[in-house]
Amino acid sequence: MRTLAKARDLARARNAPMTVWVGGGTYRVSAPLELDERDRDVVFRAVPGQRPVVSGGVRVTGWHNDGKVWSAPAPERLGDTRQLYIDGVRAQRARGQVAVKATATGYEGDVSWRNPRDVEFVYTGGDGLWSSWKGLGPWTEARCPVGSVSGRVITMAQPCWDNSTRRPPDPDHPTRSIHEVGPGDLHADRQPAYVENAFELLDQPGEWYFDRAARRIHYLPRAGEDLAKADVEVPIAEKLVDIKGSHNITFDGLRFAYATWLRPSSGEGLSEIQATISLTGQGAYDKQGLCHRIAGGTCPFGAWTKAPGNVSVEHASGVRFLNNDFVHLGAAGLDLGHGASQVTVRGNVFTDISGNGLQLGDVDQPLPGDAKDITHHIDVTDNHLYALPVEFHGGVAIFNGYTQNTTIAHNQIDHTAYSGISTGWGGWLDKVGEPGQPNISRDNRIADNLVFDHMLVLSDGAGIYNNGRTGGTEITGNVIRDQRGPGHGIYLDNGSSNITVSRNVLVGNPHDWAGLRKNYELNDGSYWPMSVIDNYWQQGDPDKTVPGATIKGNKAIAKLADAPRSILDNAGIEPSYRSVLSRKIAKQSMPTAIDRVSAYGGDGFAYVAWTPPVDDGGAAITGYTVELSDGPRVTVSVADIDRLGYVKVSGLRNGTTYTVRVVANNAEGSGLAAGTTVTPAAKTVTEPGAPENVHVNLGDRVATVYFSPPAKDGGSPVVAYTITATGLDGRVVTGRKVLLRKKDTFVVIDGLAAGTPYTFTVTATNVVGTGPGATG
Numbered sequence: 001m002r003t004l005a006k007a008r009d010l011a012r013a014r015n016a017p018m019t020v021w022v023g024g025g026t027y028r029v030s031a032p033l034e035l036d037e038r039d040r041d042v043v044f045r046a047v048p049g050q051r052p053v054v055s056g057g058v059r060v061t062g063w064h065n066d067g068k069v070w071s072a073p074a075p076e077r078l079g080d081t082r083q084l085y086i087d088g089v090r091a092q093r094a095r096g097q098v099a100v101k102a103t104a105t106g107y108e109g110d111v112s113w114r115n116p117r118d119v120e121f122v123y124t125g126g127d128g129l130w131s132s133w134k135g136l137g138p139w140t141e142a143r144c145p146v147g148s149v150s151g152r153v154i155t156m157a158q159p160c161w162d163n164s165t166r167r168p169p170d171p172d173h174p175t176r177s178i179h180e181v182g183p184g185d186l187h188a189d190r191q192p193a194y195v196e197n198a199f200e201l202l203d204q205p206g207e208w209y210f211d212r213a214a215r216r217i218h219y220l221p222r223a224g225e226d227l228a229k230a231d232v233e234v235p236i237a238e239k240l241v242d243i244k245g246s247h248n249i250t251f252d253g254l255r256f257a258y259a260t261w262l263r264p265s266s267g268e269g270l271s272e273i274q275a276t277i278s279l280t281g282q283g284a285y286d287k288q289g290l291c292h293r294i295a296g297g298t299c300p301f302g303a304w305t306k307a308p309g310n311v312s313v314e315h316a317s318g319v320r321f322l323n324n325d326f327v328h329l330g331a332a333g334l335d336l337g338h339g340a341s342q343v344t345v346r347g348n349v350f351t352d353i354s355g356n357g358l359q360l361g362d363v364d365q366p367l368p369g370d371a372k373d374i375t376h377h378i379d380v381t382d383n384h385l386y387a388l389p390v391e392f393h394g395g396v397a398i399f400n401g402y403t404q405n406t407t408i409a410h411n412q413i414d415h416t417a418y419s420g421i422s423t424g425w426g427g428w429l430d431k432v433g434e435p436g437q438p439n440i441s442r443d444n445r446i447a448d449n450l451v452f453d454h455m456l457v458l459s460d461g462a463g464i465y466n467n468g469r470t471g472g473t474e475i476t477g478n479v480i481r482d483q484r485g486p487g488h489g490i491y492l493d494n495g496s497s498n499i500t501v502s503r504n505v506l507v508g509n510p511h512d513w514a515g516l517r518k519n520y521e522l523n524d525g526s527y528w529p530m531s532v533i534d535n536y537w538q539q540g541d542p543d544k545t546v547p548g549a550t551i552k553g554n555k556a557i558a559k560l561a562d563a564p565r566s567i568l569d570n571a572g573i574e575p576s577y578r579s580v581l582s583r584k585i586a587k588q589s590m591p592t593a594i595d596r597v598s599a600y601g602g603d604g605f606a607y608v609a610w611t612p613p614v615d616d617g618g619a620a621i622t623g624y625t626v627e628l629s630d631g632p633r634v635t636v637s638v639a640d641i642d643r644l645g646y647v648k649v650s651g652l653r654n655g656t657t658y659t660v661r662v663v664a665n666n667a668e669g670s671g672l673a674a675g676t677t678v679t680p681a682a683k684t685v686t687e688p689g690a691p692e693n694v695h696v697n698l699g700d701r702v703a704t705v706y707f708s709p710p711a712k713d714g715g716s717p718v719v720a721y722t723i724t725a726t727g728l729d730g731r732v733v734t735g736r737k738v739l740l741r742k743k744d745t746f747v748v749i750d751g752l753a754a755g756t757p758y759t760f761t762v763t764a765t766n767v768v769g770t771g772p773g774a775t776g
Contacts, residue, residue: 017041024050029237037245046253056237057258063227074215085233088586091208094201102190106156113198116149124193137182138459141393144269160269163279180428235260241311248318259310261331276355280305302426303364309335320344332356345380354391361401363425366439376404382577387615393417393457406444413451419461420451427468427495435521436495442471450572455485457595462491479571483509497528505563506537536563540697540704556699558750588618591664591671599678606678609646619666629659645736652680685715687771688764694776706746720765725758
């Protein structure tokens with residue numbers, strides 16, 4: 001990094017345009033490369049054929065075999081970190097389950113941790129799959145560290161604990177806090193999904209732990225790893241490049257890697273609101289960003305704290321990031337904050353990032369007092385964002401806050417834990433009949449992106465998600481398919497207004513779009529301006545016009561191939577940039593841990609369901625292994641789990657509590673296990689009741705059949721639905737969306753004869769049989 005800083009200083013001295021050719025190798029950071037108003041017209045460009053690495057990490061050497069676990073002394077400059085990499089592959093901080101009972105200040109439980117203040121409780125949201133969600137909303141993953149342990153008393157660190165458990169409730173909405181964003185307390189009796197970062201949890205290959213007190217790093221190697229030869233990197237820097245006030249700066253062909261983010265390890269933790277934006281500071285739970293919602297609330301509404309970027313730009317113009325890699329990073333990858341303008345982000349790869357991949361704009365100045373603070377004219381095109389976020393699962397691939405004239409086009413986004421693209425902010429006041437936070441957002445365009453295999457962990461998100469007033473946003477030409485978790489392909493959430501949604505293709509999503517929003521500024525029963533026109537989707541909403549909004553010209557399709565070839569071929573990365581899809585980032589490895597496992601205990605059996613891991617290790621998943629402690633071991637193919645959504649494990653003893661562990665496998669081996677517990681029990685089970693709210697929307701030789709789960713499942717989960725129609729064979733519906741609790745769903749029936757009347761009947765099936773039908 002010293003070489004780049006010297007080049008910067010030379011450019012300042014010359015005061016003339018300059019190209020810095022950066023040779024291959026690693027440029028290590030002790031402090032970020034800082035560029036300010038003195039820096040202009042400088043290009044940092046990789047020597048052709050080279051991929052120089054700007055690294056915030058240091059090597060870990062001196063490994064010793066302690067038996068099963070290896071250890072090494074911490075590098076001299078290492079104070080703390082949250083990540084460790086072995087030959088470019090991220091290791092997993094040691095994690096596991098713990099049995100605890102919540103108290104006012106934390107928990108009671110029998111725990112034995114050598115360094116309790118290192119331990120972090122993780123509250124993963126999401127819903128469905130027979131389980132209630134944990135944490136602060138299905139779209140969040142809060143994290144709070146332990147403050148201290150005395151005997152059986154676990155006291156959680158502050159202010160994270162209060163900020164996550166004491167958000168004041170809204171008296172008119174008992175399931176929401178006065179923030180309107182979500183609940184006021186951690187759900188599921190405050191039980192964590194798992195705990196992380198204890199030496200005692202170090203039990204699986206690929207896990208690690210940093211003992212800060214003893215200044216020693218411990219690691220349990222994966223098969224084939226030789227720590228005496230491996231390049232082991234631990235990130236210590238929290239920022240690699242910091243640009244403030246510069247003009248015409250270009251980074252071309254570099255790799256930004258090995259940076260961390262330590263705020264979540266402090267007493268702040270991550271008391272998440274949405275998209276890694278969180279409450280921070282003592283007493284934030286009933287003050288920060290609440291404005292008029294509560295006495296003493298700070299303004300403006302929704303002004304919570306954004307996560308930082310490991311590479312950041314503020315009050316700078318003409319900055320270009322071309323053909324770079326943003327990888328192995330611990331915060332957001334790239335942040336374009338206050339006053340960033342005329343910025344181009346093109347041809348880059350974003351992957352293996354802990355939080356948001358790319359952040360545009362901010363959320364604390366919806367109406368900047370100085371026009372210089374407005375983020376505008378940002379061009380984000382032809383980038384590949386995938387396998388992220390891998391640590392803070394509430395993050396998104398691209399976050400766009402308050403910006404103007406932003407274009408997000410021709411990107412490919414796949415394998416994300418939560419939403420693909422999230423835009424807008426401050427719309428939650430819609431929940432209490434008030435217009436969303438006024439802001440400067442306008443004239444933003446989200447076009448021709450390809451988004452798939454998103455929502456792998458959390459829920460209530462989308463391929464493209466909008467919150468709040470966005471002043472002329474256009475969402476057009478996008479292909480959004482195969483969404484894994486509950487939500488919508490395109491989700492126009494609280495306070496959304498002045499949006500046009502046109503010529504998008506949506507297939508294989510739990511629900512394609514939502515929704516119209518009442519205009520609480522006029523309060524005359526009308527809706528905020530919205531045009532949803534000429535889309536190709538499966539849910540088949542009929543044309544309608546309501547005051548202020550229009551839905552028309554949308555075509556119901558049964559499969560991707562039914563959409564116009566022109567839209568399908570145009571979505572995603574353009575031909576001249578498609579080399580980013582094959583750019584090698586790291587060697588292939590085993591899949592990461594599965595982040596959601598749910599189980600239901602029946603009479604001598606268990607149903608087990610799970611979500612695929614966010615990162616498959618660079619090699620396609622070939623199958624899964626389900627293991628029950630002191631019980632059976634079952635393997636299942638990807639095709640079978642995709643088809644059914646679950647596996648049934650028989651031959652279990654009623655009344656016995658089993659630990660369930662699920663592992664994803666690929667050509668490199670088995671990944672890390674994740675688990676839950678289940679207790680089979682004999683019980684009286686009857687056939688389920690009839691599905692509810694059955695109705696049908698007819699298209700061109702296509703029908704979309706909507707229905708809700710039956711009010712009574714008979715005592716065992718519904719695992720299939722059957723749709724029959726006059727003159728047609730029954731269509732049996734299985735798979736993940738059948739397993740989602742209390743979620744409406746739909747099925748597309750094609751091959752219908754034009755002009756022929758049909759009656760559709762839906763039945764539900766559980767472990768003992770099929771219940772009565774409901775007709776629509």
